[in-house]
Amino acid sequence: MSMDSILVSNPRNYNNSTQNIPNDIIIDILTKLPVKSLLRLKGICRSWYSLIKDEKFVKQHHDTHKNRQKYFIISRGHEIFHHYTMDVPQVVDSTRIVSLIEPPIRIDQSLKVYPNIQYFSSNGILFITYSHDIIVMWNPSTRESRRIPSPIYNNRGSMYSFCYFHYIDDYKIFRLRCGDNKEIDIFSTKSNMWKSIGMFPSNYYFLGFNVVMVDGIVYMMARNKENLPSVTILRFCLEKEKFEDELLFPYVVPWTRHVLHSLGEKLCLIRILDDNREFWLYTMEKNSWNKILTIPLALKNGLKPVSFTEDGSMMFQSFDRRGFVAYNSTLHKFEQVNVGGIKGLYFNKVVTYEETLSSLNP
Incomplete structure (x- = not known):
């Protein structure tokens, strides 16, 4: 009809x-x-x-709403943590405020749970792991939630990510079990089951910083055991449930700091040079790296890119309790972004999502 x-x-x-x-x-x-x-x-x-x-x-x-991004935040307070949502802030508009939101299920909100929380978004749906056995998919716009069954083998320290595949109408969850024997598990919302895929490639050392999902591909940094000085990026196709060819770095400097991020629908590589304190940001487009930003860092502030603003600036989450700062690439300077209600809050992580009416239940 x-x-x-x-x-x-x-x-x-x-x-x-x-x-x-x-x-x-x-x-x-x-x-x-x-x-x-x-x-x-x-x-x-x-x-x-x-x-x-x-x-x-x-x-x-x-x-219609996929480009009207919002932020989901879990913030640490004095003794407990809380969930917040907010519209993406703008440099010229200081009217944005954070809104407190109830968690999708009843959970222990004490700080002992806080370090284990991981959360991601896809298709407007949030995926949250509060511990190795409390895993939830949640639509913060409709407040609908779905509890995910505990994985096949429970172990602490696993790394997750997930993605929605619209052509098969299925959400898939990726889990890398950390420890001596690194194995990969996949969960499908259609089958409502976990299954083990196999081991992490035995000829690589996993550099356990993070796993990043972009457009159905999981990216992980690793070192080839036969060429230890060099760093590479492994790709796992969540749809086909198998590893693909390596993704090479845009340069060969083995011992600098590298961090993978997703920025919207782009894979980003951050390179921080300690000697001259520069922040380099690359994005991957059509299997080719594109350097889009170089920022001199006069202070040792922890910065993580979160999103682009409507005026083209780049929004960063600041770990020195300044909340958000935007980098103006025209003026080559950082600008403080004022957001009501965030004073005194410490953000664990900020993820972008968009509003959706999508249902989580069959």
């Missing part, structure tokens, strides 16, 4: 002020509304309820 037929199937959904408005205009207006407003509109009549739950409408709404 088309979206138009849903709207006209019940004539009671029209009143005198809307009966002459074409269906495509009504749909276009509705797709621009935030999720919170649409959830209220679902109760107006059956036809609107059916429309807002329609798969085509859900996709059209997501496509």
